[in-house]
Amino acid sequence: MPPAQVIPLHAEPALFNPQTRICAECGVRKFALLGVVDLAELDRVHTHISSIKLSPGQSLYSAQAPGLAAFTLRSGIVRLERTSERGERRILRLAGASDLVGMEAMLGQTYAADAVACTDVEVCRLPRSLIEELARQQPELPLNLMKRWQSALDDADEWMTELCAGAARHRMLRLLLKLTEYAEGDRVWLPSRQEMSAMLDMTIETASRLVSQLKREGVLDTPDQRHAVIHNDALMAALRSDSLST
Amino acid sequence: MPPAQVIPLHAEPALFNPQTRICAECGVRKFALLGVVDLAELDRVHTHISSIKLSPGQSLYSAQAPGLAAFTLRSGIVRLERTSERGERRILRLAGASDLVGMEAMLGQTYAADAVACTDVEVCRLPRSLIEELARQQPELPLNLMKRWQSALDDADEWMTELCAGAARHRMLRLLLKLTEYAEGDRVWLPSRQEMSAMLDMTIETASRLVSQLKREGVLDTPDQRHAVIHNDALMAALRSDSLST
DNA sequence: CGCACAGTTGAGACTCATCAAACCACGTGG
DNA sequence: CCACGTGGTTTGATGAGTCTCAACTGTGCG
Numbered sequence: 235m236p237p238a239q240v241i242p243l244h245a246e247p248a249l250f251n252p253q254t255r256i257c258a259e260c261g262v263r264k265f266a267l268l269g270v271v272d273l274a275e276l277d278r279v280h281t282h283i284s285s286i287k288l289s290p291g292q293s294l295y296s297a298q299a300p301g302l303a304a305f306t307l308r309s310g311i312v313r314l315e316r317t318s319e320r321g322e323r324r325i326l327r328l329a330g331a332s333d334l335v336g337m338e339a340m341l342g343q344t345y346a347a348d349a350v351a352c353t354d355v356e357v358c359r360l361p362r363s364l365i366e367e368l369a370r371q372q373p374e375l376p377l378n379l380m381k382r383w384q385s386a387l388d389d390a391d392e393w394m395t396e397l398c399a400g401a402a403r404h405r406m407l408r409l410l411l412k413l414t415e416y417a418e419g420d421r422v423w424l425p426s427r428q429e430m431s432a433m434l435d436m437t438i439e440t441a442s443r444l445v446s447q448l449k450r451e452g453v454l455d456t457p458d459q460r461h462a463v464i465h466n467d468a469l470m471a472a473l474r475s476d477s478l479s480t
Numbered sequence: 481m482p483p484a485q486v487i488p489l490h491a492e493p494a495l496f497n498p499q500t501r502i503c504a505e506c507g508v509r510k511f512a513l514l515g516v517v518d519l520a521e522l523d524r525v526h527t528h529i530s531s532i533k534l535s536p537g538q539s540l541y542s543a544q545a546p547g548l549a550a551f552t553l554r555s556g557i558v559r560l561e562r563t564s565e566r567g568e569r570r571i572l573r574l575a576g577a578s579d580l581v582g583m584e585a586m587l588g589q590t591y592a593a594d595a596v597a598c599t600d601v602e603v604c605r606l607p608r609s610l611i612e613e614l615a616r617q618q619p620e621l622p623l624n625l626m627k628r629w630q631s632a633l634d635d636a637d638e639w640m641t642e643l644c645a646g647a648a649r650h651r652m653l654r655l656l657l658k659l660t661e662y663a664e665g666d667r668v669w670l671p672s673r674q675e676m677s678a679m680l681d682m683t684i685e686t687a688s689r690l691v692s693q694l695k696r697e698g699v700l701d702t703p704d705q706r707h708a709v710i711h712n713d714a715l716m717a718a719l720r721s722d723s724l725s726t
Numbered sequence: 727c728g729c730a731c732a733g734t735t736g737a738g739a740c741t742c743a744t745c746a747a748a749c750c751a752c753g754t755g756g
Numbered sequence: 757c758c759a760c761g762t763g764g765t766t767t768g769a770t771g772a773g774t775c776t777c778a779a780c781t782g783t784g785c786g
Contacts, residue, residue, distance in 0.1 A: 318641040320650075320723045326637050338630050341623075346634055355567055377587075384584050384630035390636040395564040398644040399681040402774070404566075412544050427733065435645040437775060442734055459732085459783080477566045479660050601779055648742070673765065683743055705751080705764085 253283050260358075265332035266306045267360065267382065269387050270374050281364040288351035290460075294335070297348050301339025303361045307331055310355030310421055311416050314347040315432065325433040327386075327393045328352070330416040340365055353423050353460075366410045398435060405434045407473050410454065410464055424454075424462040448472070498575045499529050506604075511578035513606065513628065516620050527610040532599035540581070543594050547585025549607045553577055556601030557662050557669055560593040561678065571679040573632075573639045574598070576662040581629050586611055599669050599706075643680060653719050654689040656700065656710055667686045670700075670708040694718070 254277040263269055268276065286305075294305060294312060314331045319449075326347060329335045335356060338346050339362055369375040398407045409430065413422045425433070430441040448454055453469050454462045493566075500523040509515055514522065523709055532551075534540060540551060540558060561571045561580065572593060575581045584592050585608055632651065642654045659668045671679070676687040694700055695721040699715050700708045 288639065316637060316641050318645065320646070321651075324641045325643055326640055341627055341630055343630065346637060376626070380622070380626060380629065381587055383626065383633065384587055384589065384592075387629065387633055387636060390640070391562060391592060392632060394572055394636070394640055394644065395562050395570045398640065399564065399570055400566070412623065438733080439735085439776085440774060442732095443774095445732070661783095684765080685744080685767085686742060689742095694764070 251277055251282075253285075256281065256285060256418055257358075259469055260308060262306070262308055262332040265303055266358075267304075267375075267378060268306070268368070270378060271368055271372055275368070275371060279364060279367050281361045281367065283364065284359045285289050286357050286359055288357070289354040290353055292351045292353055292355075292449060293356075294349040294351065294357065294410050295345050297314050297346060301336060301341075301345050301362070303359045304334055304336040304339050304365070305349075305352055305357040305359055306435070307333050307335065308356040308358060309418070311352040312355055312357075314349055315427070317330075317346050318474045320351050323432050325429065327389050328412075328416060331418070337379065337383060338388070340379065351423065352429065369383075401476075402434070402436050403444055404473075404476050405436070405448075406430070406441070406448070407453075407476060409434060410448070410462075410469055411473070412467070413462075414464055420463060421457070424456060426460075484521070497523055497528075499531075502531060502578075503529065503604075508552070508553060508554050508578040512604075513611075513621075513624060514552070514625060517614055517618055521614070521617060525527050525610060525613050526609050527613065529607075529610065530605045532603050532605055534601040534603070534691060536597055536599055537593050538597050538601075540595040540597065540601075540603065543592060544590050546589075546592050547582060547589055547608070549605045550580055550582045550585050550587055551603040551612070551713075552594075553579050553581065554602040554604060555664070557598040558595050558601055558603075559598050560595055562593050569678050570681070574658075574662060577664070582624065583632070585631060586625065598671065598675065615676050647722075648682050648686055649690055649693075650688070650695070650719075650722050651682070652676070653699075653715065653722060654688070655680060656694070656708075656715055657719070660710055660712070666709060667703070667707045668710055670702060672705055672706075694715070 254273055257263060257268070257275055257276060260266075262318050266365055275352045285308075286294075288310075295301070297316060308451055309331055312333075312335060314329065314335065315323055315325045317323050329349075335349055335366070336345055338344070365375070365379075392428070397405055397412070399405075410422075413424070414424060427441045430436075430445075431438045434441065445454075449456065451468065451472065452465060452470055454464045456462050500519055503509060503514070503522060504519055506512075518644075528578055531554075533538075534556070541547070543562060555577055557620055558575045558579075558581060559571050560575065561569055563569050575595075581595055582591055584590070588608070611621070611625075615649045643658070645651075659670070662669060673684045673687045673691070676682075676691075679683045680687065691700075695702065697714065697718065698711060699718055702708050
């Protein structure tokens, strides 16, 4: 018998409560935390998933707040940020479609960072109790969670090595490269200069100058304020020539 | 009946194989991953822990190598580092006594970074199969592992916000503060200028100049090349006045 | 239309990297 | 024992890269 998720939806409509339906149709489900859980099981569980939409600038959760749920990103980009001891905001990393954020909630801890929407965002809220209930029937779930922790750590490490070190121009080029990973088409989300400066530890002015310069060099175009088309070959060439000069 | 670990060692010596004995006497055991596992159980398991000693500069494991074991640090300091795309070495963070490194091995992944001893180091090697075997009898173990992943992530985030941003002098002061966390007495391990520059993304010369300056200001003394006495009040004062000027 | 705010651009100041030289601690071999 | 080389550290002089301050431009919105 085939697993539940490949049964055509009209076959047993009575099985699914409204939210489970949404899950069934979700484009990122198979890449997400609960991708291994079958829908029938999800339907049976008491605590429920809820969908949340956010506009740019809205907060998903805040550092120090009690963590009651983790969140799977269905679309859009979320930034994780912190304020340093001296009161400056620093963007730690980005999360995109199918990423899981706020995992610390699964441990009963407070959130470790602020999560803020960069674009329009759709997330699914996964309460702690839901994960715990599912984990009892699904021993793979904790393993999947651990893998996600490790990959968050990998992201943090990569961000650190590639986006935190070297000349400003080089960091900006690496950022553009990273942004292409979150593209949902040929256009890429282009952060505000403020966001760039918080990601790359530079001033708004320097970020602006670099973007302008790279536009002149044909590395990117900006059809509108918040989007860019990045020309990959020009970007790569810029990155390469930049490494040589060092 | 009291748990095994509080029974005086001479009571049932026959129970313990040689390595388990070492565990019983280990100073960091109760803070370490296997602190929750009782010794009798540890004794029964087939795969065994082994002790390893390293001198400064020796490698514990290398990035990309197949991860066969995680390691609990019993003493000393280990640095986790990576080389960036442009070929520069970057120190990501430090690990000290009772920390667990190389957790990615528990997921069957290759190591994500190089781990290198900064000081004389003693570690316990925990093979993957050992952890898996123990996890079967000890359901708390995976939870403990997850907590350690989260705290590694917290460390990475803190390193990022405090040690990767701001003026060189400020980053150096934050580093000194961080080093006090790893102190095993009143003396602190003082990294080589090379290591400092790889941690703080600055040149060796700048690191050297800053250390000299801070010595002149009475923030630290260096009884020998690799150790420092850090004067906490002077350090704090320096950090504060440094924040004000920004 | 005009206000608010993000982004751009310029000029000057300052930080930090670079290059170069000297210094020091150490171990080696004469 | 000392001369010597080696590798890490310190210090200086100079210039490139960024920050700061300031003015200006563009964009969206009441």
